[in-house]
Amino acid sequence: MYKKISILLKTLVLPAAVMLVTGTLGVGTWAQAATQSGNKIEKLTPSMSYAEYQKRYEKYYGDFTAQMAEEGNPAEFLLDDGKDLANKVVGSKGKSCASCHGKDALQLKGAATTFPKYNAELKGIMTFPLQINTCREKQMGAKPLKYESYDQLALTMYIKSLSNGMPIKVSIDGPARPFYEKGQVAYYKRQGQLNFSCAICHVQYAGYKARSNLISNNKHHADHWPCYRLKWGKTGSLQRRFRGCLKNMRAKKPPFQSEELRNMELYLTYLNNGDLIQVPGMRM
């Protein structure tokens, strides 16, 4: 059985929909951690080893994961459309992605492994969806694709799939460093009406249950996007998932590809260095 934990914040009225973690963790410990603020990072330790977490994950999702694999991933359909988009001429300059990146954009094999990364022109962090829109605007004279639209997801997924099976190797050296640090602070910062941080769930309480989910360890969080989610009935991006968790935290949701979300994406993806890219993913 899972050991139950308690999140008993004094002011907290937990809507039944948000969480169901109840039980034994002392209020004292919790309140202490909650008093920290500013840019300081609250030191959190995972409540269990990664091996123990994996055991719980397999026990909890075991049959379900196998069943999903058997039924196939609906997001696979986007791959063909993404490939067509890569070869399609659009915009005022009469070019397709293939004009510069080779037939089917195959020269971009491996490109996704280094994203997100620092970009001097942007003076910030370039993510994969943003890079694709930047090429459309600057290189093709075409309109950027709306984030989370079918075409944006399909193109991102197809180009990213060219790096499937390759390890993530994101750099946080040099000018990327301050953005990485901001992303880390955001990940550990308590926010929203529930006063949670991302790290409380995905570092400290990974392996415990929240609602009907087992909270995942943040290893492998960034390697499978765009991903099909049953709950959405749709494919979405990593930033959509960030915004979903922020909403559950009753916190502010920065817009897609805002600086905040790009920095957070850098932080999380760096943690996943060495994990193999596998898109499209599929999750509950």
Ligand code: HEC
């Ligand atoms: C006119 C040429 C041109 C076209 C057309 C073009 N790109 Fe690019 N692309 C570039 C150049 C040049 C770079 C590298 C410099 C930069 O960062 O802008 C680049 C960089 C990239 C990268 C990052 C590669 C890396 O390893 O960092 C990706 C991904 C990419 N393009 C995708 C696309 C997609 C998808 C399309 C079609 C929507 C497209 N590009 C259209 C010229 C082009």
Ligand code: HEC
């Ligand atoms: C109250 C606990 C809680 C908090 C706080 C929380 N999450 Fe989540 N998160 C979940 C649950 C539950 C899921 C769905 C099951 C799972 O994969 O953990 C999830 C899923 C995710 C996933 C998808 C994992 C995958 O394998 O596809 C990502 C990425 C993620 N969260 C990032 C974040 C970020 C970033 C923050 C902070 C902005 C955050 N979460 C805050 C509980 C939380």
